[in-house]
Amino acid sequence: MENPQRNSPLVRDLTRAFSHFNRHNVFLKKNLKETLTFFREIRQNHSNACSSTPAALDTGQLSCISLPRHEEDYLQNVVGSAPYILILGQDCSARYQLLNCLLGERLLPLGSEVGGACGPEGGACRRRKLCFTHGRQTRLSLALPGQYELVHQLAAHCGRWDTVPCEDLEIQECEDPAQRLAELEVTLHHALLQEVKIMVLPCRGVQPVEEALEDCKRGILPIILYAVSKDALSAEQVSDLQKVRETLPFPVCFVRAPSGPSEPGALHRQLLSLELIGAAAGSCACGAPAQTQSILGESLERLQRVLGPFTRQLLQSQQVEAATLLNAVHCRYLDLFINQAFDMQRDLQITPRRLEYTREKEGELFSSLMAIANRIESNREICLTSVCVCSDIIMSSNGEPVSSKDIKMCISQIQDLIVVQLNQAVANKLTSSVDYLRESFILNAAYNVEVTFHSGSSVTRLFWEQIKQIIHRITWVNPPSVSAEWKRKVAQDAIESLSAAKLAKSICSQFRTRLNSSHEAFAASLRQLEEGHTGRLERTEDLWLRVRKDHAPRLARLSLESRSLRDILLHGKPKMGRELGRGQYGVVYLCDSWGGRHPCALKSVVPPDDKHWNDLALEFHYTRSLPKHNRLVNLHGSVIDHSYSGGSSIAVLLIMERLHRDLYTGLKAGLSLKERLQIALDVVEGIRFLHSQGLLHRDIKLKNVLLDRQNRAKITDLGFCKPEAMISGSIVGTPIHMAPELFTGKYDNSVDVYAFGILFWYLCSGSVKLPEAFEKCSSKDQLWTNVKKGSRPERLPTFDEECWQLMEACWNRDPSQRPLLGIVQPSLQSIMDRLCNNSDQKSGNLEDSN
Template sequence: MSVLLLVRVSRCRPEVDIVVAPCQGFQSAEVTLGEYVNHFLPVITFAISEAELSTLDVNELQEIKEKFSLPVFFFKVPNLGAELISPQNAENEKSSLYRQLLDLGYLSTNHCSCGAPSSDAKAQSMLVEQSDKIRLLSTFSRQVLQQRLVDAATVLNLVHCRCLDIFINQAFDMQRDLQITPKRLEYTRKKENELYESLMLIANRKQEEMKDMIIETLNNMKEELLEDAANMEFKDIIVPENGEPISSRDVKCCIKQIQELIISRLNQAVANKLINSVDYLRESFVGTLERCLKSLEKSQQDVTVHITSNYLKQILNAAYNVEITFHSGSTVSRMLWEQIKQIIQRITWVSPPAITTEWKRKVAQDAIESLSASRLAKSICSQFRTRLYISHDAFAASLRQLEAGHSGRLEKTEDLWLKVRKDHAPRLARLSLESRSLQDVLLHGKPKLGRELGRGQYGVVYLCNAWGGHFPCALKSVVPPDEKHWNDLALEFHYMRSLPKHERLVDLHGSVIDYGYGGGSSIAVLLIMEQLHRDLYTGLKAELTLEIRLQIALDVVEGIRFLHSQGLVHRDIKLKNVLLDKNSRAKITDLGFCKPEAMMSGSIVGTPIHMAPELFTGKYDNSVDVYAFGILFWYICSGQVKLPEAFERCASKDHLWNNVRRGVRPERLRIFDEECWQLMEACWDGDPSQRPLLGIVQPTLQNIMDRLCGSNSAPLNKGLDDST
């Protein structure tokens, strides 16, 4: 017999319904369970009166497991006349009922012989064969309900994280669109103008070459043309074989067909040579332009602009695929037709001539000799220039229309990008923090605060002996003072938790929201992280050796490079945010200002002496971390925590920032190695584009370490440490 404890949750109070399944012959327990499982949180108990499960019981339990996969509280009912409390089995003795449930998959090997799950197990089925252990039903019910809460919190957190990742990816796409589209438009305009000017230059300079080319072509083709004309068979004209004359009308048709033969052959030869002179331009310019136009077309939603973009491509084909025009023969045809009309006017006869081979050759020769190569070349170049100008003007007009359409779209994109960064993503991040914290507190409980390890501007760090299977831990307690700090903290948690584990980053174990922090009404977020030995500030005060300091510098660069590879910018690299383990290996911590580039709003954040000058402009990228490392490296090489004199002389933070913008940097100390000093100067260069990539900094540091900390490193280390 199975009994369902159905928990009904309402806003006012939870309610419990007890449902007893009918007899097996009337309706199975799995059918009864199916009627309620979608609307309630079921806690299933299965009472067994015999020493073993019957075949019907086994079948019923198999169906329940296959359809619902829910834990079950199995209770052995004492037989009538038996003692109220049945004697326990021996410690290692397992009942046949236990073995049956083990075979069915309800119990597992981490259950004790009595059928109760181990203390660290999740909500699992439980077997109770002694009457006095019926009280375990309460524990079982709590486990089932808690596991349901954990599952719900897990699913909810997955949804929050997935949606947040989508928003962040969309922010990347929008940022790229805002950066790339204006550059594509400018590139398209520039390249088309270069192409236009190059083609116009060809048109202006090619006239004399074209004249020589036409003369050469005619001379080379003359005999072939005369022979083809002499052997020509006329269409739709009957030429008497006995040499009798034909009508004047037929003579004109014959002359016209000879003309068309010369035109088509000459046109093909001239066009091919002209095309060769501009082919390299079409290949180098038009392909790039068309790819650029396609990308602009894809990012534009307005159908009318799609038509404009298609028109731009048609203009390109009309203007630059010149073989289409020249192959058609229109340009040369018009010129030759004028020449042929003059030939016809010069031909005089008393009576219509006989159409003989000699006559056809004579007509073709007169036509060829009367052609003016200079006039043909001039006309071709003139029409070429006219066509180019018209196409270029139409292209520019269409590009302006396309640019106007993108301008409106980009304004909307920028507004949406701002909403994603300022509103949508932070709100989702906070929901993600809350759902994950609920999941963590349900699974591992609230952490216990130990002694204080340190404190910063926004939080206190405590020792936490153990939590969630990790020990010891460091617990960062933060009480966000306003909505902005809540959002920043939530995003920090999301980025830290989303990152793959890396040995150069402090590992985040989990989070818990304490709604009664300090025994009051404050709400604090407790971030549980791995505990390290000390920070770099404390380490430098303890006079670390040069070799250890250079290894720390390498560790920091490795950690920053990993963050950058994940699309993140730390924005607050400093002594206090570099933690050291017992072996003095470094890990980066505190991602409070860490964000993807696409999510950065241009706000001024960081620690003043480590802040790059471009931070004050609101437009910066991940090179600000390279600048901050340069300042950090100054401390590492100096082996001290004392401020550089250039910064110590500043009366205020604003004074310091103004000096940094004007190019003031830490002074060179006499103990600095030349290569170390050059690396510092390169990293804190005022021009972000001139700062070295971290992929270059890392091997440079390794070479410095190999050189300074080789077999003769002991005296050098001693000298440096003594001087500091």
């Protein structure tokens, strides 16, 4: 039964489309499974962290990482759905014509061979549902949908056949109910059936369309074809199509399979008016395919031109949407890990410093308050001033004398006011001194040093006794008029009768007692706080290590895989051109165009182990997450090539913007002074942007600066680029450009300033020749040793003084003494303005040395 038409363009096109879908679905399913496993492990590992780690670190987020239920259900449905071609139609003849066209051979009978014609609504038709699957041998059988095969003698079992016997297609009158519901399963060794199953639905008189589609609701991705043999659809057929749309919300490809003359355009107009087909749709601006719409193919002869793109777009849109969603989940939680790493690093650095700062400031406060206690004698004036202020508290409205009861009330209020004023005067001094400690977020205990004079204190008793004696000495023949002068005189006489030494001694004694008590309580609280923080910081450091070493790299790799799958679905695999260059970790090729961008450069990297895989994945995430910037080379996308080197290894293909040449080549060819200074400005601008995004480049060098045709620079190769919080202390970079502290594993973004200083030396020299100090080194280890000892490039005679000073500042041994790039940039601009505005007169200050 071999037929050359089995290898028709339509069969090849459909086979290729379904093969790509199934192959990509394997990777998508694997990625989703590994993602769910990773999330489950994270939740299990950090389920106890919520109760033991303070909310400031928010580690509870790590124990709650998961896919939202609706997203997981959607992704599981996509990766678990098998593709099916569902063939519906106006009658059996049209459906059978379409099936034969798809398989490229006359497998089902047509015309008079079919037997009785279908009625207007299919009422006279008794033909079964058909299911075509792949097998090594051709055979027919009856089977209940989704259950088991029935033992039944078929006409096809009795001898050879070219087309399926009509008797086997029809339901016999004598068959029992189970056999009447059975579908005819046709097994063929066919290329298309290796990738997809085909189901031909029966007429509505045999089985209503909603019942026929019941088994298609779950676990399949349908390509719905509707064969049309007439110029118009009947009302019943339109109703059936509405039910199909409700059951399976997928587009439909209508195919004309006319049995006689037809009116051109009539069917198209009806389908448009019923909104069963739509206008053609392209791709959106982001490159993702637009939603697939129902279409009409006007003839079977040209079916490939319609059905091929329709099938590819439908299959592609499903997987692109799933891969995009999965990648968004990866990026969301990867950013969470990176932000957590920043928070944990900040906590590890800042908390010990704040504790030490608090201890120092409390010591200073304690000393200053003790000094106040030694000058407390001045509080006698405070007492007198306080009493003067109270003169308007008790006054008769008309100034008339008051009774003895009023005088006693006056004395009591004078007493209360003096105590309040004394306490407030001292407390105000203390409060102004300890406010910054009270505001410190790290303190859990108040620093209580307020002085309170109780009624039983010796100073208070002595003070009131003096007031009583003064008042008792007054002759009470006529009660005095309680005036301001009287109250002032009573209070002044009482205070003057006190011993200033006794008053100061008593106040100082109480003050020191309270101060020592508060100092000891504070020290105890701080010790307790330090003990608690010590244990917490150990747990934080352990979690920080796991985030940097395990969690983020694993998730970054999953993110790279999901993004690469999306890119290859949208744009296909890029074609490698000639080799442009080689680096330590990959080969760069020319790529004419990819994803609508041209020309491109293609960096092929074969990670030798998991560490390199993880580093590459993190590089891709950081680079792709960066906003576009004129001083950074754009990364267009990535593709994972599983067939690299004949399938012996897996390569990651990074597709990026292609520029004219690198700075090393540019310097060898010769660049003017103005061009070199502009390149320096461009590089500083690019590094500043990376730092503003929290990233360190760590490998600024001549080969990693690319030039366009106008010799404007862009930074490339972010292979060592990482956020400071994600740096694990590894020694990376190019030896000549590496700052000394890189060898210790503890460094910050000032290493990029150092590297720029070395790069600026080359720019000022106008040559790629090594500095003498580095050229003399016979090995990398000797070079590193000399750099750590302070070896730096020499000053060339042609160097401008300001340029040399800038270089020296940038490669300063002390990272804290290196200038900020925000200072370097205007300095460079000033140098450029000075040296290049009148280049004819001043270019001699900086000539090429080669």
